Amino acid sequence: MSEERTVEIVPEAGLHARPAALFVEAVNDHEAEVEAGPPEGDLVPAQSMIAVTSLGVGEGDELRLVADGPEAEAVLDELERILTTPEDELEA
């Protein structure tokens, strides 16, 4: 089942350094194929740190997430948590 969600980014760094690392790590930890991208635009593979940081997503931007696989729902929950938690409250 393919699941989809659009999330507004909270961390000040956007999807850079620590939030991005946690984001990619979460994708790799789940049994699901995840793609991410702007609400209206091309999606990139979310398990690639390079692709994710190249999106240039900053604080306040929206990110569309599409997940496919047995843990689609769980991975989206976790990604939403990472994307909506201020960086200094983020825990691995």
Add this chain to the structure above:
Amino acid sequence: MAASTLTGTGATPRSGLGTVVWYDPEITLPDADESVDVEAERDRFADAVDTARAELERERDATAERVGEDEAAIFDAHIQFLEDPTIEEAVVASIEEGRPAAHAVDDAFGVHIEQFEGMEGRMAERADDLRDVRDRLLRLLTGGDRVNLADLPEGSVVLAERLTPSDTAQLDPETVAGFATVTGGRTSHAAIFARSLALPAVVGLGEALNDVSEGTEVVVDGDAGELLVGPDEAEREAARAEEGADVVEESVETSDGREIEVAANVGRPAELEPAAARGADGVGLYRTEFLFLDRQSPPDEDEQYETVRDALDTFPDGRVVVRTLDIGGDKQIPYLDLPEEENPFLGERGIRRSLDPDAELFRTQLRALLRAAADGAGELNVMFPLVATVEELEAAIEAVDDAAADLADRGVDHERPSLGVMVETPSAVFMADEFARRVDFLSIGTNDLTQYVMAADRENERVGDLHDPTHPGVVRAIGRTVEQAHANDAWVGMCGEMAGNPDVTELLVGLGLDELSMSAVTVPDVKVAVSETEYSAARERADSARRVATRSELHETIQ
């Protein structure tokens, strides 16, 4: 006026004076036309990735301990770049076309580095991250050694095109006077690390920096964002005066009045004055190995006496804890017959050598110490390393008594110092009550204690995660040691890296430690942390910390 002044961006509001050392980590790629064994190159690449990951994990943990969790997070980003499937696919495809692994890596990263370089702000910083990861892999693939930034001569100012987070994390603020780079901005990793380490630094000085030659004297003025090349006397003086900025000179206590001694670990005489200048109340660990290393014959009694007396004179109102010779099978000393051992860390080291093969050396050292105790201004404390049994301790105490008797016979002035045991072995933790009954103090050496309690070699990257003093096993060992020491009227200190981490000061104060000793650079920070701690609350928290089961629970408890 300086002979010339270069302008860049200041990273820290501090100045440092020193001598230029150029850092140029050049990597030479192999000949690209060389025919390669595809299978072998693929394996080499996979091995390099594994080793790089282990290195990054280790550096992340070391940085978290030394600098802070936030700064350490950059290594998580590097791990993700290292494992990026896009890179991996490109490298493997290129190897399969017959490219040597090093070139395949260089190409695969190059594409993305260029892509990020063209962008602004945070995106441009990602280019630096990718470069750092690429160079790490290339170094592993080409067998190049990393220039050892951790072992620079005292008073070095490091000049470089750029410094990666891994480079910067290696710099020892106690010896390095500062750094300056051609590229970089205030938010570059190097600048952030510099601030965390309170290291003078100026970044983004541009190409003009390349004209400053090795060995030149410079002032790194992090406040003005300038590099003064060939400073005049006034400028040098100003730089020296600024080094001791936010120092707390007086001794500190918690908000509810419990006094905690904050002391410095010292490895060489040259570190004594800077430690005092940073507000250290005393020396919690004076390593005496420097007296014995790098020479052809052992130091005589007078030389040792003078060295220790100088240390006592530097801290006239404080305490100096001198550790007797702690040498083991992993260092080579020409005039000592050190055995080659399969497990040097579990072998003949510390007090074990002093009691038997090096007994004569030990006696000489003790005589020097007893004489210095009588003549030096401060209070001498002598501590024995790696004690595991009461018998060893009693033999060491007897050696002190013998040295005193010997000096008395010869009519030489001497004084019996306070004696202590360094708690580094699990046995010492279990026997802490017996030890405390026989000596005046215990000092917990968390680096070795962690290594032995967790059975994790601190040099082994694969178990780096276990080498963390905030594992409940280690915290309980510390708690138990303090409890037993106090129950037997001994004071107890800590002289491992953990003591210098202001993030755990509340925990350590709560566990009941009377003294914390650390590298001098963190003394001001820990003094502030102590004065912000409320002892009664810290005690309750520490009690909870002693009951948790996992490291993450522990971190939650002490946050």
